[in-house]
Amino acid sequence: MPDGALLNRYWDSRDTPRDESWAEDVATAREATGRSAAEVYRDLRSGAESGWDFSSRWFDDPQNIATLHTTEIVPVDLNSLLWTLERTIAAHCRALAERACVRDFDRRAGARKRAMNRYLWSVSERRFGDWDRRTGRMTSSVSAAGLYPLFTGWANRSQARDTARQTEAVLIAPGGLRTTALTTGQQWDAPNGWAPLQWVAISGLDRYGHRATAETIGTRWLGTVDRVYRETGKMLEKYDVEQQRPGGGGEYPLQDGFGWTNGVTRVLLDRYPDVVSETAPTAP
Structure with a gap:
C-alpha cells in the first residue's frame, strides 16, 4: 500500500x-x-x-x-x-x-x-x-463484500451500525441481499443474490446486534428459495432477488442444485422456522 x-x-x-x-x-x-x-x-x-x-x-x-x-x-x-x-x-x-x-x-x-x-x-x-x-x-x-468485516468481527460498533444502514438502504431487495447495487448482466451483480453472501450478511449483522436487518435478509431469502422450489422442484445456484425467480447472467447456464444453497437454506430454516409452510411443493 x-x-x-x-x-x-x-x-x-x-x-x-x-x-x-x-x-x-x-x-x-x-x-x-x-x-x-x-x-x-x-x-x-x-x-x-x-x-x-x-x-x-x-x-x-x-x-x-x-x-x-x-x-x-x-x-x-x-x-x-x-x-x-x-x-x-x-x-x-x-x-x-x-x-x-x-x-x-x-x-x-x-x-x-x-x-x-x-x-x-x-x-x-x-x-x-x-x-x-x-x-x-x-x-x-457498493457490494455485499462490505459485510465481511462484520462477518469476521474486525469492524467496530460504529462501522457496523453504518454498514447496517447502508445495507438497508442499498442492498436489501424484495427477495434477499443483492450482490452489488448495479445491474450489469454479470452474475455477481444485481439482480442476483447468492446463498453464501446471504449467510455472511446475516451472521455479521447478527454478531453486532442488528438482528432485525439480519432477519429481513434471511426471511426474504427463504421466501425466494421456497417460491422457486415450489415452481420448479429445484434448489438453484443463484436467484434473482428482485423478481424472486431463478438467477441469470454470466458465462454459463444456471446450475441446478448447489451445496451452498442447500446448506444456507437449512440453517436459515432452523433460525427462522415460521417463514416457510409445510405444504409440499408442486412437481414441475
Missing part, C-alpha cells in the same frame, strides 16, 4: 486465456483498449479465482468486462478472511505454547487490521469497500 503496509489482492501467475473460457477471453482481450492481451488474461483469471466471476467490482466501466483490472483491486472480503486466518493461527499457536508463532501472527493480524481500517473503510462515505491501487482511493462499488 502507499505507506508500505501489506494487504492482499487476487493474482494468477498465468497470463493466458482460461482453458474453460478460451474463446470468451480472447474476445474480451480484443475489446480492451490500451492494454496487452496478457494483462487482460491475467485479470480475467484473477477475477475467476476471486469467486466473483464476474462483477462490476473489478471493472472501470461497470457495463464493460474489457475494463476489468482485478489485480489492481485490494478486496475487503479477501483481507477480512486473511485477518481471521492470522488470528486463528495465533490462537492455535497460543494453545501449543509456541510463543514466537503467537507473536508473529498477532503482529500480522494487528498490522492487517490497521491497514484495513486505513484503506478499506471510507470515513467520508461511512462504508467498507475495495481499494484501487491505480487511482489511490476506494472504488465506488
Whole structure:
C-alpha cells in the first residue's frame, strides 16, 4: 500500500486465456483498449479465482468486462478472511505454547487490521469497500463484500451500525441481499443474490446486534428459495432477488442444485422456522 503496509489482492501467475473460457477471453482481450492481451488474461483469471466471476467490482466501466483490472483491486472480503486466518493461527499457536508463532501472527493480524481500517473503510462515505491501487482511493462499488468485516468481527460498533444502514438502504431487495447495487448482466451483480453472501450478511449483522436487518435478509431469502422450489422442484445456484425467480447472467447456464444453497437454506430454516409452510411443493 502507499505507506508500505501489506494487504492482499487476487493474482494468477498465468497470463493466458482460461482453458474453460478460451474463446470468451480472447474476445474480451480484443475489446480492451490500451492494454496487452496478457494483462487482460491475467485479470480475467484473477477475477475467476476471486469467486466473483464476474462483477462490476473489478471493472472501470461497470457495463464493460474489457475494463476489468482485478489485480489492481485490494478486496475487503479477501483481507477480512486473511485477518481471521492470522488470528486463528495465533490462537492455535497460543494453545501449543509456541510463543514466537503467537507473536508473529498477532503482529500480522494487528498490522492487517490497521491497514484495513486505513484503506478499506471510507470515513467520508461511512462504508467498507475495495481499494484501487491505480487511482489511490476506494472504488465506488457498493457490494455485499462490505459485510465481511462484520462477518469476521474486525469492524467496530460504529462501522457496523453504518454498514447496517447502508445495507438497508442499498442492498436489501424484495427477495434477499443483492450482490452489488448495479445491474450489469454479470452474475455477481444485481439482480442476483447468492446463498453464501446471504449467510455472511446475516451472521455479521447478527454478531453486532442488528438482528432485525439480519432477519429481513434471511426471511426474504427463504421466501425466494421456497417460491422457486415450489415452481420448479429445484434448489438453484443463484436467484434473482428482485423478481424472486431463478438467477441469470454470466458465462454459463444456471446450475441446478448447489451445496451452498442447500446448506444456507437449512440453517436459515432452523433460525427462522415460521417463514416457510409445510405444504409440499408442486412437481414441475
